[in-house]
Amino acid sequence: MNTVDKATFNPDMQGRISAWLTKHKFSHRPLGYDYRGVEILQVKSDEWLSIAVALYAYGFNYLRLQCAYDAAPGGSLISVYHLTQMRDQPDQPEEICAKVFVSRTNPQIPSVYWVWKSADFQERESYDMLGITYWGHPYLRRILMPESWIGWPLRKDYVVPNFYELQDAY
Template identity: 80%
Template sequence: MNTTNRNKFNIETRGRLSAWSTRHKFSHRPLGYDYRGVETLQVKSEEWLSVAVAPYAYGFNYLRSQCAYDSAPGGSLVSVYHLTQMRDQLDQPEEVCTKIFVSRKNPRIPSVYWVWKSSDLQERESYDMLGIIYQGHPHLRRILMPESWVGWPLRKDYVVPNFYELQDAY
């Protein structure tokens, strides 16, 4: 494949945010588009905080959702951020999805609480269910499970205890 065709291919497969990030030297990997046509990018954990400021500056001022999942037993944990551009009188706001893959042995991702305050409870839930540590988060503690709970219930290698302590309802 010659250089012209290779450049044409890269431009066609990259979305607007990926092209903008490349021009401004923000490290990422384009993952294509989801079933709704939303551009998906992969970012390294250690670069996430500096890269997160770029979509915010580009106009993605609303964190629609943050979630996490276990990609496979023994595999990576993934933190997913869905960002939206909110403007006046915009019928279909532009969206982008960013994924950060981390090792399950040391799952650390910088928190974007200081960029999007709405990540507060969402990052806490990902921590509580999967054990991803969001560094710099001001309130990182369990939100759904009791503080004494051992393990991360949504990990695919989680062993469910064979007993549950009943709580006094009175």
């Protein structure tokens, strides 16, 4: 699992949401901020569902985006969640980004479909393209590729089949 080395951990990277999660004893790792100043958290797969519920209770009531990517050939797969708080100041919503790193040999993450219904198609797309299994998802099946498709097209170690027509025709 890709993690930030404890020797390089900087307490200044911990933002307000990370401090709140730490105060309530939720295991995570702050990864700093993106170019827009959005706080980024790294969360373990087995901790993700409880942290997602805590973030929802904190006020992050909108899952703006869920996507996934392959970090490197043979490396981790990352599922990314961009959450938005849509309560007090609609013109200045608070945002947070949570990244869940999983191994490519057994990529399993709990689904947050029951927390944010907008995760439905987004988690299905990540499953279809990268093979990340979102356990607890009620409709987890391919959404872009045919059900008979072999492999996960967005993985960096994916071998493109020679005959799309033959695989796609049946």
